Amino acid sequence: MAVYTDVTEPDLSAFLGLYDLGRLLSYKGIAEGVENSNFLLRCDAGTFILTLYEKRVARGDLPFFVGLMEHLSARGLSCPLPVANGAGETLGELAGRPAAIFTFLEGMWTRRPSADQCREVGAAMARMHRDAADFPIPRPNALSVAAWRPLFEACDGRADEVRPGLGETIQAELDHLEANWPTDLPAGVIHADLFPDNVFFLGGELSGLIDFYFACNDFLAYDLAIALCAWCFEPDGSFNATKGAKMLGGYAGVRPLTPAEIEALPLLARGAAMRFCLTRLYDWLNTPDGSFVTKKDPVEYLRKLLFHQRVRSVAEYGVPAERLTS
Ligand SMILES: Nc1ncnc2c1ncn2[C@@H]1O[C@H](COP(=O)(O)OP(=O)(O)O)[C@@H](O)[C@H]1O
Numbered sequence: 001m002a003v004y005t006d007v008t009e010p011d012l013s014a015f016l017g018l019y020d021l022g023r024l025l026s027y028k029g030i031a032e033g034v035e036n037s038n039f040l041l042r043c044d045a046g047t048f049i050l051t052l053y054e055k056r057v058a059r060g061d062l063p064f065f066v067g068l069m070e071h072l073s074a075r076g077l078s079c080p081l082p083v084a085n086g087a088g089e090t091l092g093e094l095a096g097r098p099a100a101i102f103t104f105l106e107g108m109w110t111r112r113p114s115a116d117q118c119r120e121v122g123a124a125m126a127r128m129h130r131d132a133a134d135f136p137i138p139r140p141n142a143l144s145v146a147a148w149r150p151l152f153e154a155c156d157g158r159a160d161e162v163r164p165g166l167g168e169t170i171q172a173e174l175d176h177l178e179a180n181w182p183t184d185l186p187a188g189v190i191h192a193d194l195f196p197d198n199v200f201f202l203g204g205e206l207s208g209l210i211d212f213y214f215a216c217n218d219f220l221a222y223d224l225a226i227a228l229c230a231w232c233f234e235p236d237g238s239f240n241a242t243k244g245a246k247m248l249g250g251y252a253g254v255r256p257l258t259p260a261e262i263e264a265l266p267l268l269a270r271g272a273a274m275r276f277c278l279t280r281l282y283d284w285l286n287t288p289d290g291s292f293v294t295k296k297d298p299v300e301y302l303r304k305l306l307f308h309q310r311v312r313s314v315a316e317y318g319v320p321a322e323r324l325t326s
């Protein structure tokens, strides 16, 4: 579930009074999501999403997230557009939380992505990178390589409760990643969580991207590495090279990769697998039993990490390097 904060009808009606959306017709909490409380709103003016920002989202970051969605929408990328109230403000306060209203995006996310959908996601990501290139607010990645060891240490030596030997594998991998992480790749604004549940499809076509709440400045190819992890493995844990080829080809068709990015991709993918293994591990160990939040399996990302550790070149993701450059 993701409704951590209750909203009463009088409070919501008063909040909506600041907007030009007509009367509140109905509202209900949305079960999906992890970070924030989301509600589906119906008003005279149509259907909208109300988001209440919860504790894990820093207030100081909200102008970056909301501003980025405005910026990308203005460039024609399909993503939620923050709705301004009568005073021209897109961020307000409701039920003691920062709150914003967004346009509703039609479509559904896919649980079993096809190879063609992987290609569409790769291309959409590249367009997002291009469209965000002149977004003026910076936000360093709070979950990049420097954050991984502290996150692991915050797990208090309990990794082996999840799987015997996991702690040792993570230690060794952190040593490798810290010693070898690139310092000089093309960088810009990345989504940083472009998983299947954050991409909507409608009638077979990609209809939009949502959930920009991990977006930040980092290496562009790291975003692609995250998506490779999230989209191109099958439920049995095997890597699907057809999907990998489509994803990388879709991206490079819009924004060709540099030779340095291509060489770094297996390492970036190891980092991506480590990042999601660690955040899931932390949540796994720290989410109380009986909580409404669905815990995500850290071992899924351990397996992906072990796969990427064996990859020697991008060709093993399904596509020869020369097809990814201009
Ligand atoms: N603009 C939108 N249009 C349609 N549905 C949305 C929109 N924003 C969020 N949702 C719905 O709310 C769910 C949770 O949103 P998300 O941003 O992923 O939350 P969280 O940041 O808490 O993970 C999504 O899976 C989707 O069903």
Ligand SMILES: N[C@@H](CCOP(=O)(O)O)C(=O)O
Residues within 6 Å of the ligand: 033, 034, 035, 193, 195, 197, 198, 211, 276, 279, 280, 296
């Ligand atoms: N994609 C992350 C968790 C973040 O969840 P989201 O609902 O905000 O996309 C993971 O799978 O670990």
